[in-house]
Amino acid sequence: MNDFDLPPIGLGTSANDDFEECAETVRTALELGYRHVDTAQMYDNEAAVGEGIRRAGVDRDEVVVATKVHPDNLAYDDATRTARESLERLDLDAVDLLYVHWPISAYDPEETLRAMDDLRAEGLCDQVGLSNFTPALLDEARDLLDAPVVAHQVECHPLFPQAELRAYAVEHGHTLVGYSPLGRGEALDDPLLAEIAEKHDTSTAAVCLAWAFAQDALVPIPKATGDHVRANFAAQELELDDEDLARIADYDVRERVIDPDAAAWNR
Numbered sequence: 001m002n003d004f005d006l007p008p009i010g011l012g013t014s015a016n017d018d019f020e021e022c023a024e025t026v027r028t029a030l031e032l033g034y035r036h037v038d039t040a041q042m043y044d045n046e047a048a049v050g051e052g053i054r055r056a057g058v059d060r061d062e063v064v065v066a067t068k069v070h071p072d073n074l075a076y077d078d079a080t081r082t083a084r085e086s087l088e089r090l091d092l093d094a095v096d097l098l099y100v101h102w103p104i105s106a107y108d109p110e111e112t113l114r115a116m117d118d119l120r121a122e123g124l125c126d127q128v129g130l131s132n133f134t135p136a137l138l139d140e141a142r143d144l145l146d147a148p149v150v151a152h153q154v155e156c157h158p159l160f161p162q163a164e165l166r167a168y169a170v171e172h173g174h175t176l177v178g179y180s181p182l183g184r185g186e187a188l189d190d191p192l193l194a195e196i197a198e199k200h201d202t203s204t205a206a207v208c209l210a211w212a213f214a215q216d217a218l219v220p221i222p223k224a225t226g227d228h229v230r231a232n233f234a235a236q237e238l239e240l241d242d243e244d245l246a247r248i249a250d251y252d253v254r255e256r257v258i259d260p261d262a263a264a265w266n267r
Contacts, residue, residue, distance in 0.1 A: 004097075004127050004150040006064060006175050008213060008236060010036030012223035014179070019048045025225050026052025030063065032233050038153075038177070038221045040068035040101055041086055050090035065090065066097035066151075068131060071105035078106065079115035083124060097151060098125035100141075102132045104262045109137075113144045120147050129153060129177070134264045135168055142172070153177040155258045156218065158211045158248045159187050169217040181220035182208050184257045192251055196244050202235075209235035211248055 011029040016022040022045045026037055030053065039049045046067060053063060067090065073082040083098060098119060100112060116128045129151035130141055142149055152169060156162045156178030169176040182205050187193055193204045200207070205222075209232060212220040222232045240248075259266070 004148075004175075006151065006177070006219045007035040008219060009034065009209070009233060010038050010064070010066075010177070010219060010221035011229070012179055012221040013037065013039045013045055013049055014043050014223050016048075016223060016225060017044045019045070019051070021225060022048035023052040023055060025229060027055040029229050029233070030056035030058045032230055034229075034233060035062055036064040036066070036219070036221070038066045038179075039090075040099075041070040041073065041082060042068065042101060046086050046089035047091075050092060054091070060092075064096045065092060066099065066129065067095050068099035068101035068129075068153075071102045071107060074100065074106040074112040074115075075108065076111040076115045079112060080119060083115075083119050087124060094123055095125050097127045097129050099129040099131045099151070099153060100133075102262075103130075103137050103264050109140055109144055113141055117146045127151070131177075132263060135164065137264055138168065138172075149174050151175045151177050153179055153221075155180045155256060156212070156220070157181045157183045157187050157208055158193060158251070159183050159190060159253055159255045160257070161215075161248075161254075166215060166218060174217070176218045178212055178218055178220045179223075180258060181212050181222050183255065186255060186257055190253065192247060192253070196240070196247070199244075200238060200240075202238055203231070205231065206235040206238050207240065207244075210238040210240045211245070214240055214245055 011034050067086050069079050127150045128147040131153035188204045193207050197204045197207045
């Protein structure tokens with residue numbers, strides 16, 4: 001098991017590309033108690049995320065900042081160059097966690113992963129993560145990397161629980177970071193989740209997040225703005241019982257909502 005621990009919930013920032021809204025969302029989240037902020041070159045909001053971190057005034061050492069290298073930038077020279085550009089936009093000397101965003105497009109296992117190792121060796125990132133990998137690609141990456149894989153980020157929610165990848169994370173000692181933990185909103189109208197929410201006098205969003213908190217080695221990073229930032233953080237107070245978790249585990253509705261044709265699992 002690696003010694004890199006992620007907070008139990010992070011703030012996702014995908015699609016939050018309005019500078020002021022994004023910066024204020026990050027500030028609000030950090031002031032509420034979030035200590036993990038996730039961005040990416042693809043999101044076009046790294047500068048706003050950096051501004052939000054500065055506005056919050058939280059000690060930098062207390063915040064896990066993660067970003068991801070764009071699939072088109074995964075050739076060695078592009079990865080090393082654009083990682084530095086990400087740091088410039090964030091106005092940080094280093095990020096805590098740098099991901100390969102998708103193993104597609106310019107991804108070349110040997111060259112891309114060598115770039116990640118070199119960036120870590122230079123102190124530009126503390127840790128290396130992967131995103132949207134299959135078990136076979138994870139095996140390959142772990143063999144090629146000198147750095148430990150501390151996190152693997154994928155879509156994960158009660159309607160797409162990623163049992164195989166959660167088990168893989170536990171076996172190999174990394175965290176599965178779950179993006180779209182509300183299923184891009186698809187889970188919010190699900191009848192089973194709504195029934196469990198009614199039982200606990202709460203929202204289906206809170207049920208989705210409480211399910212994630214109950215899993216081993218899983219950290220959700222819901223994207224949110226406005227009041228949802230506070231509500232998602234408060235979901236840590238909800239504890240699902242064994243019956244709730246068993247019903248979700250046995251549920252026959254399974255739906256992946258992020259499914260590009262080029263994704264590794266479609267090849």
